[in-house]
Amino acid sequence: MEKIIGFYPGCSLEGTAREYNESVFSLAKLFNIKLEPVPDWNCCGATAAHNISKKLSLSLPARILSQAETAGMKSLLVPCAACYNRLMVTQHELFENEELKSEVEEIMGMGLNSPIRVLNVIQFIQEYIYPGLQEKLSSPFGKKVACYYGCLLIRPHDVLNFDRTEDPQTMDEAMKMIGAESIDWPFKTECCGAGFSVSRTDLVAKLSGKIIKDACDRGAEAIIVACPMCHSNLDMRRNTIDRLLGYKTEIPVLYITQAIGLACGLSVKQTGIQRHIVRVDWQRLNSCLPEKMIKEEEDIHG
Amino acid sequence: MYYALYLITLLSKYMAKEIYQNNAPHTLNNDLFHEIGISSARCYQCGKCSAGCPMAEDMNYTPNTVMRIIQAEDRQMDLELLSSESIWLCASCEMCISRCPMQIDIPKIMDYLRQKSLQERLQDKAANKSIIPFHQSFLDMIRYTGRSYEVGLVLDFKLRSKKIMQDVDLVPKMLSHGKLPFLPDGIKGKKNIQAIFKRTLRKK
Ligand code: SF4
Ligand code: SF4
Numbered sequence: 001m002e003k004i005i006g007f008y009p010g011c012s013l014e015g016t017a018r019e020y021n022e023s024v025f026s027l028a029k030l031f032n033i034k035l036e037p038v039p040d041w042n043c044c045g046a047t048a049a050h051n052i053s054k055k056l057s058l059s060l061p062a063r064i065l066s067q068a069e070t071a072g073m074k075s076l077l078v079p080c081a082a083c084y085n086r087l088m089v090t091q092h093e094l095f096e097n098e099e100l101k102s103e104v105e106e107i108m109g110m111g112l113n114s115p116i117r118v119l120n121v122i123q124f125i126q127e128y129i130y131p132g133l134q135e136k137l138s139s140p141f142g143k144k145v146a147c148y149y150g151c152l153l154i155r156p157h158d159v160l161n162f163d164r165t166e167d168p169q170t171m172d173e174a175m176k177m178i179g180a181e182s183i184d185w186p187f188k189t190e191c192c193g194a195g196f197s198v199s200r201t202d203l204v205a206k207l208s209g210k211i212i213k214d215a216c217d218r219g220a221e222a223i224i225v226a227c228p229m230c231h232s233n234l235d236m237r238r239n240t241i242d243r244l245l246g247y248k249t250e251i252p253v254l255y256i257t258q259a260i261g262l263a264c265g266l267s268v269k270q271t272g273i274q275r276h277i278v279r280v281d282w283q284r285l286n287s288c289l290p291e292k293m294i295k296e297e298e299d300i301h302g
Numbered sequence: 303m304y305y306a307l308y309l310i311t312l313l314s315k316y317m318a319k320e321i322y323q324n325n326a327p328h329t330l331n332n333d334l335f336h337e338i339g340i341s342s343a344r345c346y347q348c349g350k351c352s353a354g355c356p357m358a359e360d361m362n363y364t365p366n367t368v369m370r371i372i373q374a375e376d377r378q379m380d381l382e383l384l385s386s387e388s389i390w391l392c393a394s395c396e397m398c399i400s401r402c403p404m405q406i407d408i409p410k411i412m413d414y415l416r417q418k419s420l421q422e423r424l425q426d427k428a429a430n431k432s433i434i435p436f437h438q439s440f441l442d443m444i445r446y447t448g449r450s451y452e453v454g455l456v457l458d459f460k461l462r463s464k465k466i467m468q469d470v471d472l473v474p475k476m477l478s479h480g481k482l483p484f485l486p487d488g489i490k491g492k493k494n495i496q497a498i499f500k501r502t503l504r505k506k
Contacts, residue, residue, distance in 0.1 A: 011450045016481045040490045042448040047394055048440035051416050056502040060444070063491070063498065107501045109494065155396035156409075165400045191356040191395035198456060199436035203391070207356055236472065275479045277472075 003128065006073030006116070007035035008064060010083035010228075011043050016236070017080070017228035019272025023257040024079050024121070026270040030136065030261070033128055035077060038068045044086040047195040058100070059107045061090035066110040075117035077124045079257070081227035082194075084120045085152040085160070091115050092159045120153055120162065121226050121257065122170045129260065133177060138265035140179025145259070146220035147171040148211065149188050150230040165189070171256060175224060178263035183218050187211045192233040205240040208233045212241055212249050222280075223253045231255065238278050252280040329375040330383070330415075338414055344404045345369040351398035351408055361388035365398045365408050368415075384419040390429035435462040445499045447488030 013021040028035050041064055050057035065087065068076050078084040094101040095115050105111050119127070149168045157165045168189065172182040190211060193204030212234060215223050225231050234241075235253045242248050253276065261271040273280050334340050345366070352364035363371065363386055371379045383389070392412040399407050419425050425434055439458040443450045489495070 011452075014449075015452045016476070018481060042489055042491065042495055043444045043450045045444065046440070046450070048437035049444075050394070050413050051390075051437050052420065052441060053417060053502050054413065056441075056499065059498045059502060060495075063494065108498050151393075151395040151397070155400050157400055158405075189397075191393055191397065193356075194393045194395065195436075196393060196433070198459060199432045200391075203357070203360065236476075239472075275481060277475055277479065 002032050002034050004034045004036055005119075005124075005128075006068050006071070006076040007037050008041060008068070008076055008078045008083060008087070009037060010078065010080040012080055012082075012228035012232075016232055019275040020079060020228055020231070020255045020257065022270065022272035023255055023261050023266075024077075026266050027129065027257050027261045027264070030264060030266065031129055031132055036071075036073070038064055038073070038076070039071050041067060044083045046082050046086065050086075055104070055107060057086070058090050058093060058104050061086045062094060062104050062112060063108045063110060065091060065116060066108065066112050068116055069113060070110075073116060075119055077119050077121070079121040079124075079226070080229075081120065081150060081152040082229055084118060087118050088160055089156075091118065122153070122174065123162070125174055125256070125260065126170070130177070133260075133264075136264045137178060139263060141175070141259055141263040142179050143181070143221045144183055144219055145175050145180045146183050146185055146215040146218065146223050147175060147188060148192075148215075148223050148225050148230060148234070150225065150227050151189065151191050151194065152229075153226055154189060171224060171226065174256060175259065178260055180259070183215075183220050185214055185218050185220075187214050192230050194229050194233070197229070197233055197237065201237065201240055204233050204237055205244045208237060209241045209244050212238075212251060213245060216249055216251050220251060222259070223251060224256050224259055225253055226256050236277050250278070250281060252276060252278050254280070329377060330380040330418075331372050331375045333418070334372060334411065334414060338410060340407055340411060342369055342372040342406075345373065345406055346404065348403060350401045350403065351406075354397040354401045355392075356395060356397065357391045357393055361391050362386055363388040365392075368408070368411070369406065372411075381424065384415060384422060385424040385426055387426040387429050389415045389419060390426060390433045435459060438462070441499075441503075445496060446492070448492050448495045449489060 009021055025035060042060060044064060045057050045060035049060055076087075078087055094104060094112060101112065149171060154160060154163050154165055154168050163170050166189065175182045187210065191207055192211060193200070193207040196203050212223070223234060225234065231253055238249065254273070258271040258273060262273070268274055331342055334342065347366055347370060349366045352358045352366045355361075355365050358364045363383060368383065368388070371383050389412055392409070394409050394412070396409050399405060399409055402408070436459050439462060440450055442458065
């Protein structure tokens with residue numbers, strides 16, 4: 001039977017993180033889950049809003065929650081870690097403070113009745129993908145990977161209440177389940193520079209550079225992420241990072257849904273792998289992939 | 303016995319509030335406590351926040367220094383803090399609060415300081431050329447369309463910050479990888495979003 005859950009893509013997934021969106025949808029389809037987008041959703045305001053105005057930073061996510069509630073959604077999948085964080089924080093602050101809640105309701109001219117279950121991508125995987133995973137696993141991802149959680153998926157712990165703050169394990173578990181070996185490393189929760197990608201590229205290159213370098217030094221063959229901001233800093237900014245490090249790094253950065261999708265037999269196109277700026281070197285990753293997929297990738301890149 | 307203690311605490315809380323309202327000095331420390339309920343007195347300067355802060359290296363005022371300045375209740379120092387670049391360099395990564403033994407919400411304090419700095423027009427010059435215009439471009443984009451679109455956002459930011467040539471090398475690659483969508487019309491609830499902006503970002 002097909003399951004339906006609410007879905008909030010957020011702006012990145014419709015733009016620079018299209019491949020994340022594609023892989024989430026392909027994976028959901030494979031597991032017979034229908035993702036129902038929040039009607040007429042707006043941007044959550046991300047970092048900019050809470051830097052500039054507290055009320056604004058609460059009202060924008062509140063509108064999304066209200067739209068989802070009106071559409072009768074009970075749980076909401078939010079793959080972008082930044083959006084997930086903003087929605088969780090807003091929900092926490094508003095349902096804890098009645099006065100603030102009514103103020104925000106007045107600002108947006110909409111009401112909020114009860115909290116919705118907001119799921120991040122890992123929780124979604126645990127709940128909806130794990131049960132059928134062993135059965136669908138067709139080409140195990142037999143590679144050494146560095147799981148990079150970043151900031152927004154696990155902090156602040158008081159609010160998100162997800163995984164451990166210093167040495168989170170959930171992504172490592174998921175990767176082990178699809179046959180990968182996850183390395184021990186100290187950069188799991190270090191910041192990549194987040195929203196400074198455009199305004200202070202120098203800082204992003206420095207912070208992301210340390211992450212890339214450590215993962216390479218420890219012999220990881222791919223970095224696995226669950227956040228579009230982490231991905232764009234580690235992938236799209238690679239030229240700047242390489243310039244700073246003084247040598248060329250080739251380690252690809254994959255979304256966790258892409259890795260699981262590949263292991264379950266989804267194609268390069270279905271998971272959007274061809275969209276990465278740092279090309280996934282299939283000669284090195286190919287032992288885990290069927291022949292036809294390598295060919296498909298070669299065709300795309302010529 | 304306990305009852306008496308309880309009464310005394312209640313009374314002292316009440317008195318503290320009275321005193322503040324009547325003749326509290328206008329310091330960040332007081333404002334912080336009364337506006338967002340964070341007491342800087344709990345910070346014992348262990349420095350764990352700064353040890354974990356990814357931006358500490360580039361900050362003049364590291365997180366624990368920020369706490370120390372707030373504790374000092376010195377108007378001059380307060381002003382310097384509000385006009386520093388450091389508060390804008392905080393990436394809101396939440397590392398400091400997750401490691402602080404006293405669970406002091408430094409990211410929330412940083413948000414507060416930035417908002418205050420804007421309100422009092424004290425923002426640092428360097429931040430005013432890079433980080434702040436980016437936030438503004440971002441918010442404007444949402445204000446008028448309901449969503450943020452990277453292309454429009456980056457263009458708008460470039461015009462504001464006059465860094466036209468930065469990132470041009472990325473454009474062809476992003477186009478060929480299908481990562482630059484065109485600018486759509488925006489969401490249906492645009493009016494609603496504009497009203498939210500109007501009610502929250504009143505210009506002074
Ligand atoms: S970690 Fe907490 S107690 Fe220690 S210096 Fe920082 S704010 Fe103060
Ligand atoms: S939230 Fe800001 S101050 Fe705290 S550790 Fe992160 S960058 Fe530093």
